[in-house]
Amino acid sequence: xxxxxxACSVHGLTGVPVMVxxxxxxxxxxxxxxxxxxxxxxEARERVRASIRNAGFExxxxxxxxxxxxxxxxxxxxxxxxxxxxxxxxxxxxxLRLTGHGFIGELxxxxxxxPVTGVLPMARCLRAAGVRRLAVAEENASEAALVEGLxxxxxxxxxxxVGHLDGSAPLARARPGAPPAxxxxxxxxxxxxxxxxxxxxxxxxxxxxxxxxxxxPGSGKTMLARAFCSLLPELENEESLEVxxxxxxxxxxxERPPTATGPPFRSPHHSISRxxxxxGGSGLARPGEISLAHRGVLFLDxxxxxxxxxxxxxxxxxxxxxxxxxxxxxxxxxxxxFMLVAAxxxxxxxxxxxxxxxxxxMRALTEYSARLxxxxxxxxxxxxxxxxxxxxxxxxxxxxxxxxAVRGRVEAARALQGERNGATARGRTRNAALDGVALxxxxxSTAAATRLLAIAGERMxxxxxxxxxxxxxxxxxxxLRGSSVVDESDVAEALRFRGESVGS
Ligand SMILES: [Zn+2]
Numbered sequence: 038x039x040x041x042x043x044a045c046s047v048h049g050l051t052g053v054p055v056m057v058x059x060x061x062x063x064x065x066x067x068x069x070x071x072x073x074x075x076x077x078x079x080e081a082r083e084r085v086r087a088s089i090r091n092a093g094f095e096x097x098x099x100x101x102x103x104x105x106x107x108x109x110x111x112x113x114x115x116x117x118x119x120x121x122x123x124x125x126x127x128x129x130x131x132x133l134r135l136t137g138h139g140f141i142g143e144l145x146x147x148x149x150x151x152p153v154t155g156v157l158p159m160a161r162c163l164r165a166a167g168v169r170r171l172a173v174a175e176e177n178a179s180e181a182a183l184v185e186g187l188x189x190x191x192x193x194x195x196x197x198x199v200g201h202l203d204g205s206a207p208l209a210r211a212r213p214g215a216p217p218a219x220x221x222x223x224x225x226x227x228x229x230x231x232x233x234x235x236x237x238x239x240x241x242x243x244x245x246x247x248x249x250x251x252x253x254p255g256s257g258k259t260m261l262a263r264a265f266c267s268l269l270p271e272l273e274n275e276e277s278l279e280v281x282x283x284x285x286x287x288x289x290x291x292e293r294p295p296t297a298t299g300p301p302f303r304s305p306h307h308s309i310s311r312x313x314x315x316x317g318g319s320g321l322a323r324p325g326e327i328s329l330a331h332r333g334v335l336f337l338d339x340x341x342x343x344x345x346x347x348x349x350x351x352x353x354x355x356x357x358x359x360x361x362x363x364x365x366x367x368x369x370x371x372x373x374x375f376m377l378v379a380a381x382x383x384x385x386x387x388x389x390x391x392x393x394x395x396x397x398x399m400r401a402l403t404e405y406s407a408r409l410x411x412x413x414x415x416x417x418x419x420x421x422x423x424x425x426x427x428x429x430x431x432x433x434x435x436x437x438x439x440x441x442a443v444r445g446r447v448e449a450a451r452a453l454q455g456e457r458n459g460a461t462a463r464g465r466t467r468n469a470a471l472d473g474v475a476l477x478x479x480x481x482s483t484a485a486a487t488r489l490l491a492i493a494g495e496r497m498x499x500x501x502x503x504x505x506x507x508x509x510x511x512x513x514x515x516x517l518r519g520s521s522v523v524d525e526s527d528v529a530e531a532l533r534f535r536g537e538s539v540g541s
Contacts, residue, residue, distance in 0.1 A: 038062075040127035043139040043168055044105070044120035045159035046112045049322070049369040050282055050363075052162025054139075056106045057117070059124035060164045064100035070121070072105035078117055085122045092148030092195040094126055101125065111366050113321045115143035116153040119172065122195055123202075132203045139163040140198075141173040141181075148195040152176035154321070157285035157295065160184045172198050178211035180285055180295050183278065203227070214296055222299065223263040226437040230426045234261055237421040239443050239532055242268040244452035244513030245467030247355070247377040247416055249340070249409070249536065252423030253387050258380040261423065262304070262336040265378055267440035269300045269334070270448050276332050283324050283331055283371065293329075300332030304373075305340040315350045317363040322369040325362075327354050330375035340379040341408045348412045351377075355416040358470075379417065381409060389423065418469060418506050420536020450516040457521075468513045473505050480512055485525040493532055507531045 044055040068081050089096045099405045105112055107277045119142035143151040152174040160171055160181040170188045173181050178191030190208040192198040200206030209330055225235060234250065238261060241248040250323075272280065281295035293301060305314060305326040312318045316325035327335055337343065355361040358374040383389040384397045385405050396403070404466055455466045457479055471479065482490070494504050508523070511531035515523045 038128055040124045042120040042124040042127070042135045043137075045116050045139065045141060045161065045163050046110050047114075047155045047159050047162070047443045048111065049371050050158050050279075050286065052159045053107075053110045053450065054163060054168070055110060055112060055117070055120075057120045057124045058104045058106065059103045059128055059428050059496070060104070061097050061128050062100045062102075066100070068101045068103075070103045070105070072108040072112075076114060078105075078115075081115065081118050081121060084118050084146060085125065085383065087146040088118070088144040088148040088195055089122055089125060091146060094195070094199075095129060097125065097128060101128075103319040109376065114153060114155070115151075115152055116141045116155070116159070118142060118144040119150060119192075119195075119198065120144065123198065126195075126199060130199070130203065133199065134202065137167075137169050137210050138202070139168040140173075141171070141177070142192070144195065150174045150198065151370055152195055154288035154323075155282075155286040155351070156181050157183065157290075158282040160187060160189070161282065162189070173202070179214040180290060181279070182211040183281065183295055190432040214294055217499055222267045222302075222440075223260060224267055225264045225440040225443060228257055228260050229437065231257055231423060233533075234421050234423050235438075235443075237419050238265050238268060239447065240513050240517065240534070241265070241376070241378075241419050242443075242447045243419070243517050243527045244454070244509065245376060245469035246510065247469065248379070248419045248421070249417045250378070250380045250421055250423045251383050251536070252380070252390055253382060253389075253425050254508045256425045258423050259304075259336075259338060262334070262338070262378045262380065263302065264440065265336075266300055266334055268447055269376075270444065270451065271298045272300060272332055280332055283328050287324050287329060289329065298400035299333075302336065303330040303333070304336040304338060307337070308346075309341050311344075311350060314347055315354070316360055316369075316371050317364075320481045322362050322364055322371075324371045325360070325373055327351070327360060327373040328371040331372045332374060333376070335375045335377050337377065337379045339381060341381050341385075341405060345408070351413050352416070355413060377413070377417070379413075380423075383422075400450060403465075415502055417535045418510050421534055430435065446517055449519065450513065453516045453519065454513075468509050468516070470513075471509060473501070476505055476508055476512065480508055481522040482508075482511075482520055482528075483524045486511070486523050486528045489525050489528045493528070497532075497535070503535070507535065510534055 038061050042057045044057050046053045046055050065431045070133050120140035156177040157180050161184050164187045166182045172190050175191035175193050182189040191211050201208045277298050283361040284290050284293050303326045314325050354373040360373040361368045385401050386396050389395040458466045511523045512525040514527040
């Protein structure tokens with residue numbers, strides 16, 4: 038006798054449907070699970086047996102074999118308990134209809150169903166594979182219900198799951214979580230002064246450029262970074278589901294509701310572990326902060342305090358916009374298309390160029406600037422100084438521009454890039470993603486702009502990389518003007534965001 042239930046395995050953000058087959062035959066009582074290797078699923082055997090008994094059902098006193106197919110798909114985690122138990126119960130209860138039905142959940146020994154991480158990407162996978170109904174733990178129900186065309190019920194226990202399926206106690210269909218109250222982000226107008234820095238934020242937002250802010254403690258770098266998010270366009274529906282799937286895998290949907298549409302903002306402390314930042318960890322691979330910042334902003338304050346190995350590890354994701362996390366059985370990929378906003382003090386003591394006076398040794402200064410020009414410098418297009426504001430700048434009474442107005446210009450500039458860069462940048466439409474060749478194709482520089490670039494290159498001894506950084510930023514500045522050509526003034530402005538002190 039054979040019974041089947043549908044489950045799901047997740048690898049990175051990619052789900053694979055798994056068929057749970059239970060077979061009972063005459064012989065000495067025995068319970069074997071095959072088709073999996075992960076220790077967590079061997080433990081599932083004990084949980085399934087205990088929870089079936091404690092929920093008041095009978096556990097077959099015969100030779101019971103459960104197979105999870107396909108065998109070659111790695112299966113990790115505890116979400117297989119519920120589908121295994123349902124297949125076993127189906128062997129003895131012919132009124133249970135499991136066809137077209139998926140199950141995800143961990144069982145407690147008393148028969149209650151516990152939530153697991155990654156339910157959203159699994160639910161999306163099962164729907165795409167043709168599954169129409171899904172039972173998950175109550176705590177996971179509103180997240181799974183976000184998937185269109187999937188009828189989700191939240192079950193608190195094995196009994197309630199059986200009652201729903203045999204029709205004796207049907208459960209109401211779960212609704213997707215209510216749209217969250219709009220997240221209060223800082224508006225740009227709340228940051229006083231700092232006009233140069235605000236202009237740099239606008240350019241960075243428009244072209245997708247990474248940004249480094251240099252300034253003493255208390256100059257407002259953190260406020261500027263927080264306000265940066267408010268300049269970025271809202272996520273589209275598919276994008277916000279993708280972001281929510283990452284938070285689901287990390288078990289972090291409390292920090293960001295799955296229906297949130299603002300770009301995510303993450304600001305991990307520099308003491309964070311490498312796995313916490315990049316992804317990984319023991320057991321089920323978890324996405325790191327760089328993936329939680331996917332389609333949003335990763336703010337690294339005091340970036341020089343980060344271990345050098347962490348900065349090295351940021352190189353690949355900054356380049357490829359996804360991260361590959363090594364596992365014992367192959368690597369797992371997570372998306373990591375974030376904008377980097379880094380901030381640092383101008384020197385270790387923080388007072389370089391300040392009235393208070395810098396107390397750093399020459400050697401400390403050299404080492405510090407070497408750290409800033411280290412592994413991720415290539416991927417940062419804009420460098421700005423954020424000086425401490427003088428008293429009269431803070432209270433000059435001028436009306437500062439609101440984020441919404443700036444965001445309007447950012448969206449217009451991005452639309453221009455989308456039309457122009459689409460074909461040249463392998464689907465990557467933002468200027469920041471353009472390499473040298475693609476950039477020269479789209480720059481459309483005037484003769485005067487080219488001349489200024491050449492002169493600047495000579496005088497400032499720009500490297501090839503430094504040259505392209507200036508041109509990339511100038512391209513975005515021209516886009517903000519709505520111009521198809523880069524002219525002299527665009528190049529002149531771009532040259533101001535070069536950050537001479539930290540290597541060009
Ligand atoms: Zn100093």
